Amino acid sequence: xxxxxxxxxxxxxxxxxxxxKAETLIHTGAKADLYVLPEMWSTGFAVxxxxxxxxxxxxxxxxxxRTAHELNAAICGSIIIRDDDGFHNRMYFINPDGxxxxxxxxxxxxxxxxxxxxxxxxxxxxxxxxxxxxLILVCYDLRFPVFSRNNHQDYDACIYVASxxxxxxxxxxxxxxARAIENQSYVIGVNRVGNDPTCxxxxxxxxxxxxxxxxxxxxxxxxxMTIVELDFERQKSFRQKFPVLNDADDFEML
Numbered sequence: 487x488x489x490x491x492x493x494x495x496x497x498x499x500x501x502x503x504x505x506x507k508a509e510t511l512i513h514t515g516a517k518a519d520l521y522v523l524p525e526m527w528s529t530g531f532a533v534x535x536x537x538x539x540x541x542x543x544x545x546x547x548x549x550x551x552r553t554a555h556e557l558n559a560a561i562c563g564s565i566i567i568r569d570d571d572g573f574h575n576r577m578y579f580i581n582p583d584g585x586x587x588x589x590x591x592x593x594x595x596x597x598x599x600x601x602x603x604x605x606x607x608x609x610x611x612x613x614x615x616x617x618x619x620x621l622i623l624v625c626y627d628l629r630f631p632v633f634s635r636n637n638h639q640d641y642d643a644c645i646y647v648a649s650x651x652x653x654x655x656x657x658x659x660x661x662x663x664a665r666a667i668e669n670q671s672y673v674i675g676v677n678r679v680g681n682d683p684t685c686x687x688x689x690x691x692x693x694x695x696x697x698x699x700x701x702x703x704x705x706x707x708x709x710x711m712t713i714v715e716l717d718f719e720r721q722k723s724f725r726q727k728f729p730v731l732n733d734a735d736d737f738e739m740l
Contacts, residue, residue: 487519487520487616487618487715487716487718488516488517488518488519488520488713488714488715488716489518489519489520489521489522489674489693489713489714489715489716490512490515490518490520490521490522490711490712490713491522491674491676491691491693491702491704491710491711491712491713491714492508492511492512492521492522492523492524492527492563492676492711493524493676493677493678493679493689493691493704493708493709493710493711493712494507494508494511494523494524494527494678494679494680494709495507495678495679495680495709496524496526496527496528496529496530496649496678496680496682497530498529498530498532498682498683499529499530499532500529501528501529501544501545501546502545504527504528504529504546505528505545505546505549507709508523508527508549509549509553511709511710511711512553512557512711514711515711515713516713517557517559518559518713519559519560519615519616520559520560520561520562520615521553521557521559521560521561521562522561522562522563522645522647522674522676523561523562523563523564523647523676524563524564524647524648524649524676524677524678525563525564525575525577525624525625525647525648525649525677525678526564526565526566526575526649527546527563527564527565527647527678528544528545528546528565529565529566530649530678530682531598531649531682531685532566533566533575533595533598533599533600533602533603533604534603544565544567546565547565547567547578547580550563550578550580551580551584551586554580554581554582554584555582555583555584557582558582559582560579560580560581560582560586560615560616561578561579561580562577562578562579562580562620562622562645562647563577563578563647563676564576564577564578564591564624564647565578566604571605572604572605573603573604573605574590574591574604574605574607575590575591575594575600575604575624576588576589576590576591577589577590577591577622577623577624577647579613579615579620579622581615586613587611587613587622588611589607589609589610589611589622589623589624590605590606590607590608590609591604591606591607591623591624591625591626591627592606592607592608592610592627592633593606593626593627593629593630593633594606594626595625595626598684600626610633610739612640612641618642618643618716618718619640619641619642619643620641620642620643620644620645621634621636621640621641621643621644621645622645623644623645623646623647624646624647624648625646625647625648625649625650627646628646628648628658628661628662628665628675629657629661631664631665631668632737632739633739634665634669635668635669635734635737636669636670636671636731637731637734637735637736637737639725639731641671642671642672642718642721643671643672643673643674643716643718644665644666644669644671644672644673644674645674645675645676646662646665646673646674646675646676647676647677648675648676648677648678649677649678649682649685649687650677650687650690651685651686651687652685652686652687652688653685653686655688655690658675658677658690659690659692662675662692662694663694663698663700665694666694666695666696666697666698667696667697667698669696669731670696670721670724670725670728670730670731671696671721672693672694672695672696672716672718672721673692673693673694674693675690675691675692675693675694676691677689677690677691679706679707679708679709688706688707689704689705689706689707689708690703690706691703691704691712692704693714693716695721696721696724696725697724701714701716702714
């Protein structure tokens, strides 16, 4: 499976401009099976819903559905969404036929005030696309390993979309590698570049394999689309040869 990492410089609270940015990046290279956008890719990390939010029939979500259909590929990324329950940092995974799944960010970033304005999700979401199972997570979730534990081997790759600032980027890099090693799984991390009203971002997007090795790393501080082909047969063979997940501590999340 070919996965495209869309490392974007996001214009603050401007979905139209950011849709155009994403569109331009997508058409800079070859086609992929899955395109991954950063956290709040259409607005920036605007945790105050009065700054920028969208509804369930939003411009950005409509673009994701239309583009997935045109490319015959899946597209995922998070958007700040308002529905009947309130505001959410919602990660969509859209299939080529326009159907899809979503995950509401569970671990809200209290340091940045996200918990004061948005509602936390509760449900862990694994989606299957073209025979591959993806656990979909958002930014701050990366710091909490229990939620991504692969004890029952129910996923093949984990996707983290992020707005992770440059001053803490060493933590991002370390934890992406840790999640890949401990879960014997590909980890796909897509972070933004550029600036918003409070932070600077340098990207450091990456794909890490089950051995903890970096198999793709776009240039930092630069908008780009990077395509990487994932070898799930190799990963399966590694899990069978070195079955550490069989020895993991068993638990249930309440």
